[in-house]
Amino acid sequence: MKQGTAQGNEPDATVIEDEPTAVDPLGDGDRLAADQAKKNYAKVGSARPTTLLYTYGPGAVIDLPHFTIMPVGLDDWERIWRRRDSAPVTVHAPRLLETVQLMLGHQVGELRRFPWQPTRPGRRREGDDLGVPARIFPQWLRCTGCDLLAPVSRFVAGYSNTHPYRPDQAVFEHLDCPGRGRRRSGSRPTGSAGRKQGKRRSPCVPARYLLACPTGHLDEFPYDWWVHEGAHCTKAPNPELEMRDTSQRGATAIISCRACGASRPMSQAQGEEGRSRLPRCRGRHPHLGIFDPQGCQAEPRVMLVGASNLWFATTQSIIDMPRLDPAEVERDRVAALGRALGEDRETVGEDVPMARMLLKRGDAEAVGLLGLSNAELIGLLRKLAAPAESEEARLRRREEWNPVDLLVPEWNYLQQEPSGERHEDPASGLVVSPRRLGEMPSGVDRVLAVDRLRKVNAVLGFTRIDDFDRIDDTGARLVPLARGGCPTWVPATEDRGEGIFLQLDEQAVAAWEARVLVSPLWAAHREAHRRNVERRFSETAKEVNPDERFVPPRYWLVHTLAHALIREMAMSSGYGAASISERIYAWVASKSRPAAAGMLLTTTASDSDGTLGGLVALSAPDRLAQVVDAALTRMMRCSSDPVCTRRVPQDPEDFLHGAACHCCTMVSETSCERANRFLDRRLVVPLTGGYTVDGRTVTSADLAFFRDVRLG
Template identity: 30%
Template sequence: MTPPPARRRRTGANGTTPAHNLPRRGAVRRAQAITTYGVGSLVAVDHESFIVSGLDDADRSWNEDESPRIHERRLARLLGVDYFRLPPASDDTSKDGLRVRRFPLMHSCPECNELQLHRDFSPPPGRSVCGTCEVDLVPSRFVVACEAGHLGEFPYWQWVHRSHDRGPAGAVRCGGRLRMRTSGRTSSLRSIVISCTCGRAPEVSMEGSFRRNALKDLGLTCRGTRPWLGTSAPADSCGLPLRTLQRGSSAVWQPVLKSALSIPPWSNGRADPLAEHWDALRQFDDPTHIEIYLKGAFKGACPVPLDEVMALLDAEREEDPDGDAPPSFDHRYRALRNKEYERLRSGNDDSARSRDEQFVCETPLGDRTVLDPLGVTGPMLVKKLREVRALKAFTRLVDAESTTDAKEMALSETPLRWLPAMEVRGEGVFLRLDEDRLGVWEKESAVTERVERMRAAHQRVLDQRADDPGKAVPSPATPRLVLLHTLAHVLINEWSLEAGYPAAALRERLYADDEMAGLLVYTATSDSAGSLGGLVAQGEPESLDRTIRSAVRRAEWCSSDPLCVECEVSASGGTNLAACHACVMLPETSCEYNNILLDRALLIGAPDEPRTGFFRHVLD
């Protein structure tokens, strides 16, 4: 990662821009640049703190060799872009990396207790030390944010003078200098004391600064600052309430990630040269007109034959929504999942595959009827898959999935025709539940009663997070979703114990609605653990039968029982029932629903209602 230069670059010979020579501050993996340290997030490097810059200058600063383009047409169409780019590498051998800016700017010196802007300490170039004391400066532990995604400095001056000057945030300063010290008596906020040398205000602690209305009581609202874009004082302020957060809090930055599997006919890479021409091609129906356009666009021979272009256009139009009304984003995302489910269910055993094919899904050789007593059907061996995960936007304070008008903050000030993304190549196992048995089970009154309690609790959480409870998205909790979700978790835990996979190296992908009842467990990392064939071997019917039976028996007992299995409220707001970290919860990177909507009793049966267990007969 490299911070931007403090001054405007001078031009080199013949008016060209000289080579970059920016200082380096730490390193992050490419995957982290999407999931953990994306645009707008805070990065702690040693004793310094930075914020990852926006993408407005990325076309110039991201090296094409280290940040190549990747293509996934179905996901690009969903997100309204032409292509994606891998984030640049940031190791010692890379030419460039992610650009960052120093944030927060307020720092304190542990020696002289001064609290002021970083530049006011007069640090030597390239160092973050007090110019007087020669000790490392400490970035402010506190920042403020609003639900629209803006981020700013904590208003220390207003906090200190709140009892003396109750004027607006722009009141005339007293002329004093702020100081911060720690009493050391406790580790609470009460021990952090702020004072001003003007003597007009008493020392105050940081206690109470995290109250929801703490800054509102001072007359402070969000000014719309976006330090990752370098805009410190926009013309129109935001005006939303501000919340105090710790710099390292997960609420400071939450990514909005969308992903798609590469499935035929898009999975062989032959359509990549057409990435920027699909909008124009969709305007034509006549193959002759399409051929004329392609000759003009590629100045001669098109790298993709005309018949393949027509087949790709037909495949894309199959995913077009019915009716004239524009579909919502969620509706289009569900359509994308539906097409994946169809392809996983049918496979491509008989297709003539090239070496470039990125999706290989085959029927296992063993007898699949051995799974019938379990209520499991249709296992498929996904011997080769490619998933593209794109960073669409980010949020602060609120979960992007909690409301239809989520306050998603864009990654750049001006719209771009691409988004940062990463690709995962690996393998997986797909299976479905028997629709007849599932239909009978999910109508059981004990099952619907348990899931309704979870759904109601989840809906309350969504309503509380939404700006307007009337516009909150409905909870997706249904009996089949909770069952598939919990089954995927116990399978991942079982394979992590029996097949040698770390739980964090596996990931679930759920397909659950009125017409789908399947799950895909696949390798979620791009290292060698994702391509050795070990997971596919577990998908053979005989092995899968043993795995499911062992996983269900293991789920019968939890070290927290009987509290876990008899729990009436679990997780945040009661969004889980019989589920805890000792039994079915997984690392957050492996779960699509952030470890909520889980209930082990739907697998094994509740103590007072054995009928709730879909696999109860396995234990009998």
């Protein structure tokens, strides 16, 4: 029997069960495929690549219509590719790969796409053998008909998933469910009523409680242990449990043992006091199918299956642009040479003729090396044979790494004036066009239209309980994607789209920044950030210096302006505001990088929707001037004024924004790279009235970068 086709053009989820005797849809699908049966045991749902990257990647819990699953680690993805002869599809992004290697180790050799391929017309079942492997998790289910709480193996006889085109119909059912009436009476109805009741099939849903710890472990909640308060049932070795809900808020379930009558509410597991009643963390990583051999000393806590802090992806992304640094260009050439030589690199040595012969068989980047001289090729061969960077040196570089380092090459390339009206780089596919400023407000220095771009995203791991930027012991808290903690590849996606690059005048920004740094408003924002770090960082994180995590005033300026432009452009570009995202280049000068103050507003998608041209059309001089002017004017008013205008964080407040709210400045989470933090309209345009800091009223107009904006 053949496997079924998943819905939509997205990667599929394939279930791998812990117990081979319970449910093995992938194995069943392979066996059915041999019999050419059109069934659908292997596929249970679908998800978009961006969802699997940012929201529901390996280790997360995905809520399907009838049960929940967890994408497993990268070790199990290999068996998916082994089902066909072709090799996994890789993503070429050297700059991003270097960053991944810096974070995870030099054993990471490539970025791979998800195991999926689009179907072609007339080939609806093409790609059915691919999909993202996952396991049922949590594996405790509750019958909706009689409240029976049991492992999935109890309900395996009621598992059905056979429709070839409807993987969403996969469901576990409790066969011969007696219903709540029989359970309460304790007797079995007789006659026709009993026969009718005996044929009842009740769907089962996941038991919604889990145990998680700050170091990233996740485990099933020990219901049997909990209801018997750490002991065993005195009436039966494997007693039946049930889960009943009350009408109260919070943890409303009550767990009961049908054998001995013991009962205990889940509310006792909540809060600081409830943590002391929970068992020790077992150090389990269910996505890897392993337990930490060293155990875990962290204090676990109860979490719901759908909790938003159950999984935080740690990702890195780049806009693919040509390399300008000679050292980076040389590293790319050495990598291309290494790919072409493969296992023959030791045999080649410094044999240039043999190296040229192998380069002819390589990829396009390797073929491009044939134009180098013999001396240049020998230099690359020697670099390739040189010892690799030591692990100690890599860890030292990682300690010194700053996320800004990933943006600096992009900023440097965007500073180059395009060589023509439409300059295209064949390697990256980037297309940029210069634009005149037109009647742009004073302070905007330069505009580029990015007609076509490629954004590459990779997931490195994930954290639980606390987001990655809320911890400081990244080496210990980052949950790995593969067993052993050393993946040889990581999942990556490619998005293509368009954008507009705006650069502010550096001299004007520096002069404005000097005024802001000595203002009472900036002192209030800095103190609020310190309070925020002290209260909201992970309780298990190392000590951090709040000032090192605080962004400079120019970031607030560019970030707030970017939000205003996103909201304004959405009204004219044909894209929704949630489809336009920002990439902020704003940092002060240092020994390793020049100062930057600019933004790249983009819209990208994994298909052609990101290249419709609606955003680039707004880069025309007169049109963009109108958009910027309208955005600045609109920013001067807010329907929440005067409350929004006067907002300044004062002790004990610790919010990271000033005169900004969802009515005037904040945008969708898909658009903002900082979760709507570090925003203040006062720093961009003059606002009416003033603000109060430490009992003093200060005028807002003095801090505006665009001081000549007038209300229309």
